Amino acid sequence: MTSPQIGPEIGTKVVHRRYVPYSHAHYAGNLVDGAYSLGLFGDVATEMCIRTDGDEGLFASYDDVQFKAPVRAGDVLEISCELIKAGTRSRVMEFAVYVVARGAATEASPGAAEMLAEPVLATFARGTVVVP
Numbered sequence: 001m002t003s004p005q006i007g008p009e010i011g012t013k014v015v016h017r018r019y020v021p022y023s024h025a026h027y028a029g030n031l032v033d034g035a036y037s038l039g040l041f042g043d044v045a046t047e048m049c050i051r052t053d054g055d056e057g058l059f060a061s062y063d064d065v066q067f068k069a070p071v072r073a074g075d076v077l078e079i080s081c082e083l084i085k086a087g088t089r090s091r092v093m094e095f096a097v098y099v100v101a102r103g104a105a106t107e108a109s110p111g112a113a114e115m116l117a118e119p120v121l122a123t124f125a126r127g128t129v130v131v132p
């Protein structure tokens with residue numbers, strides 16, 4: 001079943017969830033590079049444009065990106081975007097990555113992991129996507 005295209009309605013939200021594979025660890029302490037969050041923002045923005053405009057859209061610019069807390073391999077992330085302004089073809093969106101679960105490995109339990117009591121804001125951004 002398909003949902004109808006809704007048009008660029010301010011306040012529309014898209015949320016994805018993603019496990020961060022250990023193959024993406026890039027720095028000491030299994031830290032993931034900041035560009036990883038930007039890649040995830042492209043994916044939620046794509047679904048947003050499909051929902052609002054029936055097209056994948058093209059990312060034009062970011063006017064703010066803030067890395068507030070680390071993203072690590074083994075994290076489970078919630079990635080969200082919200083449409084905050086719509087021009088003729090421009091769609092301004094705010095993005096967030098929250099860490100919702102994290103590895104808690106010990107020698108005895110190498111696969112241990114836990115849901116966090118409170119999601120941790122890792123990355124925030126505001127950017128503009130352009131649709132045809």
Ligand SMILES: C/C=C/C(=O)SCCNC(=O)CCNC(=O)[C@H](O)C(C)(C)COP(=O)(O)OP(=O)(O)OC[C@H]1O[C@@H](n2cnc3c(N)ncnc32)[C@H](O)[C@@H]1OP(=O)(O)O
Pocket residue numbers: 042043045046049056057058059060061086087088089090128129130
């Ligand atoms: C969803 C995620 C996808 C991706 O990540 S794709 C990968 C990265 N992105 C790209 O490869 C895109 C490369 N860039 C382009 O192809 C072009 O460059 C654009 C299509 C993004 C824009 O070019 P043009 O169509 O010629 O733009 P215009 O006709 O001058 O403007 C149309 C609307 O877009 C706004 N705009 C244009 N550039 C920017 C910018 N850099 N930052 C913010 N807004 C921009 C304008 O103001 C206007 O807006 P108004 O329709 O509301 O009047």
